Amino acid sequence: MNLQKITFATGVFCFLCATPAFALRIALDPGHGGIDTGAVHGQAKEADLVLKVSQRLKVLLDKDESFKVTVTRVQDKNISLPARVKIAEDAKADVFVSLHANAASDQRAKGVEFFFQNNLPPDEESLFLASQENQMLMNSKDLHDISGGDELSKKGDVSAIVEDLHRQNRLVSSLNLSQTLTHIWGQDDKASQATIKQAPFYVISKTSMPSVLIEIGFLTNPKEAKRLLTTEYQNDLAKKIYTALLSYKEKMDKPTAQTLD
């Protein structure tokens, strides 16, 4: 077996095998911050709410040695979208979880939404939401980082295949994580509806690890906004996400497919 074949076999092995049972590195990304407040309705400010939920979730994850946590921001500070991706990549995170809160023209809109990146065309509503969430990027000096260039064409066939497998694995894992989250939400009768969607949010499109963006509720829904402001509900959200991550880790730790050769 020449060196190229060895590299290929190792790559396939890593991408298709379940992660061994060691700490799952989580990159937690509370959206917005600083001058970028996100959605604001009455007392409810998206940047503050998602930071609080992120902090509560971090406390739970830190107590559990199954996880290692990195956060993209710990205070009310603006961090560019490319910088958030870089923090997750530098930490070699296994999973990226971005937290946001929703807004809609229809006050009746409610519920939690889980977004993952897919290759399917997103619906119009999701596209609009993604454009809102990505808006700060368009004003940012980091704009040049978006293009990045498609490096695939510059690489050899073997690298291209391995990269494609990695991309597929990332997509399946992201869907798996989203499904685990909706499952946890579905166990709670009192919880409002939870749906899985896909949209080209910058942070979940540009990270190389499985990623999910959670819209924790609609600030434009008076009942939901009131609930989101309570410590009790913020703790409840953090606990559900923690339980889902634990369940996802358990699935990942189970041995599945092995090598292709």
Ligand SMILES: [Zn+2]
């Ligand atoms: Zn947002």
